[in-house]
């Protein structure tokens with residue numbers, strides 16, 4: 569067993585980022601021969617939601633004159649081969665049909681449609697299976713997919729930009745330019761990688777955001793679903809979020825509210841008597857099969873996610889600009905949330921500093 573091949577499979581899997589959700593990113597490398605004189609005879613990855621899986625793409629890439637080598641080859645797959653008929657036929661069956669010699673994986677598939685049955689099928693066919701290789705890397709790669717199935721909620725990323733003196737907005741929430749152009753472009757890239765983007769009522773009203781990916785246009789880039797919380801249904805119907813250009817979900821608690829009919833806008837009621845609002849909201853997102861949410865503010869919403877301990881990752885831009893230290897006419901400026909979690913990375917993005925933190929259960 570050679571970890572270098574699994575690293576290669578992980579690298580291939582990543583090529584699917586932003587294109588395969590709600591499926592996982594999966595890579596597969598087919599390696600022929602004994603330790604010391606191995607060679608790759610096929611490679612593939614899951615490229616697009618609904619299309620062929622990694623294993624099939626790897627098998628398809630093998631040159632016809634090499635296919636006889638498969639029984640003496642190992643398939644390095646980042647995730648347990650599937651055992652069910654979904655949009656694609658089962659990969660476990662394909663590997664059996666091709667008489668692959670051995671299968672090595674990072675992780676078991678948490679999807680209940682598979683969950684161990686892929687490995688069981690392979691073993692029953694006499695194929696040697698090893699799992700748990702570079703398991704942490706595999707889980708990190710598909711953190712959204714694993715969180716969705718294991719915690720029954722989307723992976724939650726909190727993002728904001730703050731001034732050097734710790735403000736997120738001007739007086740009474742007035743929008744101020746904080747992060748630079750490069751950071752803003754990076755945020756649009758992040759949006760293209762997540763299933764949904766969320767803002768609270770004040771941000772929707774004061775900033776009138778479009779929450780699209782206009783600064784990261786890629787042919788395949790999909791605009792995420794927009795989510796806004798409008799508890800009492802007070803938002804003006806002319807704001808950009810209601811322009812029908814992207815699917816938009818409005819969460820509210822106003823039973824008596826009259827819901828406007830709008831293209832591409834769904835209203836979802838959460839009963840004020842139901843218990844913790846955010847817990848219900850993330851459960852509802854789970855039911856809608858949304859695997860990840862980028863929460864873009866404002867402070868109240870970001871803080872509520874932190875207080876409910878419903879978050880997985882924090883991405884914070886700190887600019888070099890100073891707002892004025894909360895004095896004088898800035899006395900009513902809005903303080904940025906306090907960061908918490910484990911420091912993962914810190915880097916420069918243009919003139920800004922980007923710091924990423926992750927939440928780890930129990931700390």
Ligand code: AOF
Nearest residue numbers: 594614621622649650654655656659679
């Ligand atoms: C694999 N290899 O490359 C992927 C797998 O609807 P389908 O047929 O595309 O199946 C989707 C499910 O299959 C997905 O939820 C996950 O459990 C598994 N994805 N499995 O063997 C792959 N993408």
Ligand code: ZN
Nearest residue numbers: 621650658659
């Ligand atoms: Zn499959």
